[in-house]
Amino acid sequence: MIKRSDFPIPARLNLTIAAVQLAALCSILWAAGRVHGWQAVALLALAYGITMNSGYAMLHEAEHNLLHPNAVVNQTVGAVLALFFPAPFHLIRQGHIGHHIRNRSDDEAFDLYFEDENRFWKYLQLYGTLTGLFWVLIYFTNLVVVVRPGLITPRSTRFNRPTEAFLESLNPRYRRLIQLEALAAILLHAGMIWAWKIPLVHYFAVMFGFGLIWSAMQYAHHYGTVREVQKGALNLRTFGLLDLVWLNHNWHLNHHMHPTVPWVYLPLLAEGGEQRGSLWRAYLREWRGPRFSNERVENRFAGRVIK
Numbered sequence: 001m002i003k004r005s006d007f008p009i010p011a012r013l014n015l016t017i018a019a020v021q022l023a024a025l026c027s028i029l030w031a032a033g034r035v036h037g038w039q040a041v042a043l044l045a046l047a048y049g050i051t052m053n054s055g056y057a058m059l060h061e062a063e064h065n066l067l068h069p070n071a072v073v074n075q076t077v078g079a080v081l082a083l084f085f086p087a088p089f090h091l092i093r094q095g096h097i098g099h100h101i102r103n104r105s106d107d108e109a110f111d112l113y114f115e116d117e118n119r120f121w122k123y124l125q126l127y128g129t130l131t132g133l134f135w136v137l138i139y140f141t142n143l144v145v146v147v148r149p150g151l152i153t154p155r156s157t158r159f160n161r162p163t164e165a166f167l168e169s170l171n172p173r174y175r176r177l178i179q180l181e182a183l184a185a186i187l188l189h190a191g192m193i194w195a196w197k198i199p200l201v202h203y204f205a206v207m208f209g210f211g212l213i214w215s216a217m218q219y220a221h222h223y224g225t226v227r228e229v230q231k232g233a234l235n236l237r238t239f240g241l242l243d244l245v246w247l248n249h250n251w252h253l254n255h256h257m258h259p260t261v262p263w264v265y266l267p268l269l270a271e272g273g274e275q276r277g278s279l280w281r282a283y284l285r286e287w288r289g290p291r292f293s294n295e296r297v298e299n300r301f302a303g304r305v306i307k
Contacts, residue, residue, distance in 0.1 A: 007265045011068045014061065017247075018077050021055040025084045026192075032206045033198035041202050045209025050245065052210040053217075055081045057247035057263065063093040066262045079181060083188050085210075087138050088145060088181035090174040094306040098169040100259055104225065104232030105299035107165035111223045111286070112293040121160065122290040129218055130286055135211030145182040149175070171305045220282040221252035227297040230256050235270065236279040250279055 028048045035041060061067040062078025075089070082089035102108040110129065113122040128134055145152060153167060193203055225232040233256040237243060243250060251266035258269055 007261045009066055009069050009262050010264050011070075011073075013264070014058065014067050015073075015077065018055075018058050018067070018081060021051060021058060021081065022084070024051045025055060028206065029192055029198065029203070030196045032202040033196040035202070041205050042209075044202075045206045047209075048206045049209035049213040050242070052084055053214055053249075054245050054247060055084060056214060057249040059085075059089065059092075060096065060249065061247070061263055062089070063096045064259055066260070082181070083185050085138070086142060086185035086189055088142070088178040088185070090181060091141070091145070091170075091178045092138070094170055094174065095166055097306050098166055100256065101169075101229065101301040101304065102162075102165055102299050103222065103229050103256065104227045105229065105297045106161070107299040107302065108162050109227070109293075109297070110162065110219055111290050113290045114293060114296070117161070119290070119292075125160075125162075126219070126286065126290055129215055130283070132208060132212035132215045134215040134218060135208075139207070139211065142182040142185050145179055146186065149179060165299065165302065168302075169304065169306050171307065216283055217279065220279060220286060221250070223282065223286045227295060232256070234282065235274065235276045236282055237276040238279050250276075 028044050032044050059078045059081040062074050065074055067077055068074040079089040110126050113119050221234045221236060222232060225234060233253040235253045236250045238250060247263040248266045254266045254269045
């Protein structure tokens, strides 16, 4: 039995890494206003993609209350990192915690379609994830949350069970905070574009460098896995340095089996001799698309609101 007390949160290390991540993200966006030529913009897009995926891994720690033992510090640092996603921290946090309770059930099986589902829509969802459109959707959700929050309700997504299940799990107590976080993200990015004179085409290209990489990785760890909420995940690999920069986020099965264990310990939980698959090959497998299934797996936590 793994006890949380056996794996203390590396609070000082996490805060140091978060500070470096924020400084690097600001520097990349600042540079986007000073470079000329698409080669330079492409390099900045790649740099932002690698750095913000590291930042996402750290705010993911905050989602699980593993960034810092002080709850206020944990939530604040997570919310600041989320501004560079950009997304409301308390919205994506609820989405991620909900992922841990819906994983591989009928409410979250993007690699499958069932008799009562639209096959075309399932292909659109999966291929949209593989090509960065999932991030684009979240990006523009900031505007929806601020201008038309009434659209973020289950009744508007009954045609799509996974989205409906996600929205059903949202806690109303965070609604105002989510609006404030979305507004803060909009103002921050508008301010950076104006103050650093970033051409809009440079800005969106750099931001999409993160969005494409992040979105493309979102289901690689779950595609084709066993239909079980914890075991339905894979430990994958990139290469040593990148795995470290991304804070062991690709030890995904270990994380699902032990979601209260901080990132620094996840490789230690692997069974001896385990061979991790390639993240790149896992991504390419997803292009096979969703397959038809008669196997139904009920979400036993259906209707539960995220705390």
